[in-house]
Amino acid sequence: xxxxxxxxELAQDTHKWLETKGWILAAExxxxxxxxxxxxxAALVPKTPDLKLxxxxxxxxxxxxxxxxxxxxxxxxxxVDFLVAxxxxxxxxxxxxxxxxAILEGxxxxxGAVASKLVTRPLSLPNMGPSWASVAKAASGLxxxxxxx
Numbered sequence: 001x002x003x004x005x006x007x008x009e010l011a012q013d014t015h016k017w018l019e020t021k022g023w024i025l026a027a028e029x030x031x032x033x034x035x036x037x038x039x040x041x042a043a044l045v046p047k048t049p050d051l052k053l054x055x056x057x058x059x060x061x062x063x064x065x066x067x068x069x070x071x072x073x074x075x076x077x078x079x080v081d082f083l084v085a086x087x088x089x090x091x092x093x094x095x096x097x098x099x100x101x102a103i104l105e106g107x108x109x110x111x112g113a114v115a116s117k118l119v120t121r122p123l124s125l126p127n128m129g130p131s132w133a134s135v136a137k138a139a140s141g142l143x144x145x146x147x148x149x
Contacts, residue, residue: 021042041056
């Protein structure tokens with residue numbers, strides 16, 4: 001299974017080699033896994049049926065094993081990426097909460113200072129003059145008795 005210049009290394013070389021051996025490849029794009037299966041089949045066609053079946057079964061099991069291994073690696077990579085993203089989000093949330101806490105501590109300190117000032121000196125209202133109640137009471141004695149209920 002070698003081309004004139006050496007072993008098959010590229011998918012294009014594989015296509016060419018198979019076509020020179022009489023294999024007809026459809027227009028479907030073949031990935032490396034499919035090409036390996038075709039090459040194993042092409043190599044085993046002239047062999048005895050028992051050897052051919054054992055070799056094909058072994059090739060397909062190896063292919064499945066490799067696929068499972070790759071999927072495990074991808075799953076682990078995705079899981080690690082998810083954990084990193086989750087930890088990053090958690091860290092960002094923690095930093096935001098710490099910043100909010102610092103602001104609330106400052107507000108609490110200022111409120112404590114204001115409260116202590118209010119306790120130490122009583123609140124005095126400026127003299128605004130007479131209120132409507134005091135004016136009404138003073139005016140009630142000036143009205144004639146017929147209008148005063």
